[in-house]
Amino acid sequence: MPEAESARMPTHVVLKHTELPYEINEEIKTLRTNLQFCGTEKKVILFTSSISGEGKSTTVLNLCRSFAEQGKTVLLVDADLRKSVLHSKVVSGRSSYYGLSHYLSGQCDMESTVYETETPGMAVIFAGFVPPNPVELLAGERMASLLKAARKVFDYVIVDCAPIGMVIDAAVVAPMCDGTIIEISAGQIKYRLAQEVVEKMRNTRCPILGVVLNKVDRRKSSKYYGKYYGRYYGKRYEEYYK
Numbered sequence: 247m248p249e250a251e252s253a254r255m256p257t258h259v260v261l262k263h264t265e266l267p268y269e270i271n272e273e274i275k276t277l278r279t280n281l282q283f284c285g286t287e288k289k290v291i292l293f294t295s296s297i298s299g300e301g302k303s304t305t306v307l308n309l310c311r312s313f314a315e316q317g318k319t320v321l322l323v324d325a326d327l328r329k330s331v332l333h334s335k336v337v338s339g340r341s342s343y344y345g346l347s348h349y350l351s352g353q354c355d356m357e358s359t360v361y362e363t364e365t366p367g368m369a370v371i372f373a374g375f376v377p378p379n380p381v382e383l384l385a386g387e388r389m390a391s392l393l394k395a396a397r398k399v400f401d402y403v404i405v406d407c408a409p410i411g412m413v414i415d416a417a418v419v420a421p422m423c424d425g426t427i428i429e430i431s432a433g434q435i436k437y438r439l440a441q442e443v444v445e446k447m448r449n450t451r452c453p454i455l456g457v458v459l460n461k462v463d464r465r466k467s468s469k470y471y472g473k474y475y476g477r478y479y480g481k482r483y484e485e486y487y488k
Contacts (some may be wrong), residue, residue, distance in 0.1 A: 252276045260337040260364045266308065271312045274305075277458065278312045281402075284425060284455050290393050290403040292423040292452065294413035300431040301460045303331045314368035318401040321360070322370045323392075325419055326408045330373035344445040345374020349392065350383040356392055380408075385418045385481035393422050400487070411435075411443050429458040 265348040266274065282292065295302040306322060324332040327347050343361065344354045349371075359371045371392075377383055396441045405423060408415035418427055427448050430440055449453055 251447075255267040258362045258364070259343075259370065261307070261335045261370075262337055263364070270308075277305075277309060278316070280456065281363045281427075288424045288455065289397050289401070290419055290423045290425075291455070292407055292416060292426045293366060293429060294407045294410045294416035294426065294447070295431075296435045296439050297338075297409050297431075298329060298412065300409070300429050300434070302409075302429040303406055305458055306404055307332070310368050310402075311365050313402050313404075314365045317367065319367045319399070320369070320402045320404060321396050321400045322368070323396070323403060323405045324371060325372040325384065325405050325415070327373050327377055327383065327415070328389050328408050328413060331470075332370065333372055341422045343372045343374070345372035346392075347374030347377045347383060349374075350386060351377060352388070352389045354418065355439075356395060380415060381413075381418055384415055389419065389421050392411055409458060410446050417446055417450050420447060420450035420468070423452055424452045425455040426450075426451065427455055429460055429462050432462045434461065458482065467468050 268325065271402070276335045293302055293306050303324075308322045310322045322332070323346065324330050325346060346359060348354045349356055351357045359374075360369050361372070362369055382392070383389070393403060393405070405419060407419055410416040410428075416426075417438060428447065430443075444454065
């Protein structure tokens with residue numbers, strides 16, 4: 247994929263697809279719209295979190311599908327070389343995959359890592375094997391070259407990185423990106439840790455575009471939308487569009 251016109255996607259994979267509740271689907275669309283309002287120059291966007299298990303990878307996957315359903319071309323780059331979950335989402339495809347770590351370590355070319363998905367316009371790069379030196383690989387020229395080439399081919403490149411509150415990987419990749427989104431799990435992350443995460447990302451000089459607050463318990467929310475509005479109009483909009 248060194249040039250846009252020579253890019254090709256060598257094979258297909260089918261990823262698990264769970265029908266989202268109306269409210270969550272609308273929130274994913276809101277996230278998509280907010281990113282688009284950040285400007286056309288924000289094409290390569292990094293996602294990170296404080297700790298593992300905050301739902302970041304699920305958000306990224308649904309966001310990429312939402313972009314593709316809108317008619318955009320989008321590449322999901324699984325840059326969590328330590329504890330990837332994307333490979334567990336594969337329903338059918340090849341039994342083994344060239345991934346990001348294979349390319350970064352020089353074991354394959356760039357094109358061999360890009361796979362089409364069942365969603366038209368959406369492609370993925372899996373993390374690959376777990377390397378002994380993830381930071382060094384992510385900081386290398388090959389990572390910068392991959393993102394530079396991908397931005398010429400795709401409308402959006404979404405980079406799913408390891409939690410910045412646990413390892414430094416996201417801070418290494420962030421300077422190669424146009425913006426960062428931090429995902430925080432409601433009621434799980436302490437204020438001080440969240441501050442530390444924000445400060446780490448600010449030090450990379452990659453703009454923080456926003457924060458995704460995940461796993462919000464609507465039952466405990468006193469907001470009118472959470473208790474009534476979302477359920478009432480969600481049900482009726484679903485009936486209307488059916």
